[in-house]
Amino acid sequence: MTRYFQRELDKIKKMILTLGALVEEQVNLAGKSITRTDVDLARKIIVTDHEIDDMEVDVEEECLKVLALHQPVAIDLRFLIAVIKINNDLERISDEAVNVAQRVEAISKKREIDFTFDYSTMAQKAESMLKKSLDSLVNLDIDLAYRVLILDDEVDNIKRVAYDKIKAAIRMHPDQVGYLINLLLISRHLERIADHATNIAEEVIYLIDGEIVRHDISKEYLQKG
Numbered sequence: 001m002t003r004y005f006q007r008e009l010d011k012i013k014k015m016i017l018t019l020g021a022l023v024e025e026q027v028n029l030a031g032k033s034i035t036r037t038d039v040d041l042a043r044k045i046i047v048t049d050h051e052i053d054d055m056e057v058d059v060e061e062e063c064l065k066v067l068a069l070h071q072p073v074a075i076d077l078r079f080l081i082a083v084i085k086i087n088n089d090l091e092r093i094s095d096e097a098v099n100v101a102q103r104v105e106a107i108s109k110k111r112e113i114d115f116t117f118d119y120s121t122m123a124q125k126a127e128s129m130l131k132k133s134l135d136s137l138v139n140l141d142i143d144l145a146y147r148v149l150i151l152d153d154e155v156d157n158i159k160r161v162a163y164d165k166i167k168a169a170i171r172m173h174p175d176q177v178g179y180l181i182n183l184l185l186i187s188r189h190l191e192r193i194a195d196h197a198t199n200i201a202e203e204v205i206y207l208i209d210g211e212i213v214r215h216d217i218s219k220e221y222l223q224k225g
Contacts, residue, residue: 031123042101056091129197148201
């Protein structure tokens with residue numbers, strides 16, 4: 001491996017981690033905006049989304065340039081493939097944070113019933129999954145990546161609870177369907193953040209040992225855990 005090629009890989013790693021830090025901040029703000037029904041935080045998420053979109057394009061272009069110029073193999077090729085996919089997932093997570101912000105804006109305008117759903121735990125778990133998935137990338141920690149995959153079920157369970165409670169509230173307050181649907185959609189967006197964090201963890205596992213684990217968490221790992 002030439003020094004120039006290594007510098008290019010290091011540059012890409014720095015770019016993807018910078019993007020990851022910005023997306024983590026978006027998710028953190030999204031969680032706070034839900035808990036506080038804070039429109040100012042929600043708007044901050046929305047107006048900064050374009051910066052993440054631009055960075056996502058820059059990372060992809062840099063990866064494609066290195067692929068074309070150096071034709072890497074083995075671990076270096078897996079690294080670039082993983083980064084391209086992680087890059088996309090980070091951009092999608094940012095989009096979901098924006099979706100959360102838009103729902104917060106909507107529910108802040110009208111709430112005439114005494115009903116809400118506490119999303120603080122779900123938001124914290126989704127944010128934790130994202131942090132762990134990025135930490136697993138930084139440290140090439142396959143055990144941490146597998147733990148992210150397992151945590152996804154916890155977020156899914158909270159989504160189901162939210163669905164049942166909000167569905168019951170819609171029956172009791174059919175005149176407030178708009179507010180309640182926006183409240184329900186928050187659970188969908190948080191679940192998607194967790195799903196994309198899971199995708200990132202799966203790519204880290206692929207990067208480390210070349211194993212594709214989508215749709216199939218290792219039974220041996222679950223038994224160990």
